[in-house]
Amino acid sequence: MLKKLLISLVAACALTGAFSSAFAAEKKVPPVEVYVPHLCLACLDWAEHLRQNGFPKVTVKEVEDMAALKKKLKVPADLESVHTAVVAGYFVEGHVPAEDIHELLKEKPKAWGIAVPGLPRGAPGRELSMPSCETGCTMLDAQTPEREIRREMFNTMVVYKDGRVKVWARH
Missing domain, CATH: 1.20.5 (Single alpha-helices involved in coiled-coils or other helix-helix interfaces)
Structure with missing residues (x-):
């Protein structure tokens, strides 16, 4: 007993x-605030990716002047994507994997933020979006009968406060 x-x-x-x-x-x-020019399924899927990967508080807000927001946050024009997020004072531009954000928060570099430029297929939020998304989120390979989703390799870039831009992670 x-x-x-x-x-x-x-x-x-x-x-x-x-x-x-x-x-x-x-x-x-820390909470993540995601800013979008308009609600898009890929952006919402990315926000959900963050929630499922250790970021319990993620909010999505529509912003009319994304260019002004990106400029204020010091997102370089050649690294822009559609949505921009802010977490712990860093910008997170585009479809950055949650693991890269966790690493950023762990290492705390003297940086403005990290970015996945453009809209790479297969990045978080870009793997399963509906074809009706305005930004062409889902690219299906019409040559295969299974209509498989194609994936492309992409880099997450870090933008240091001294102006340097380097590869943070490869995917």
Whole structure:
């Protein structure tokens, strides 16, 4: 009987510790604000990708003057995409994988932010969007009977405050 009680107590403590650790980790993750010129399924899918990968608080807001926002956040014109997000003072431009954002927050470089330029096929949020998206989110290979989604390789770039731009991650 004492043995069962001890096992139950240890299990309860372990479970409480797991919930406590998960709650603490969730509280440390800053919120993400995603700015879009208009609601697009690919942008919404990217926001959902972030939620499913460790960013519990992601909001999406429509903005009329995206050019002014990108300029204010110091997003280089040659690295632009459609949506722009802000997390912990960094810009996150385009369909950046959540793992790259987690790495950014962990390393905390002296940077303005990170970007996936353009709209690479297969990037988070660009793999399963409906074909009705205005920006042509889903590119299907019409040459195959399965109509498989094509994927292209892409880089996540980091924009340092001293003006340097380098590859942050390759995908």
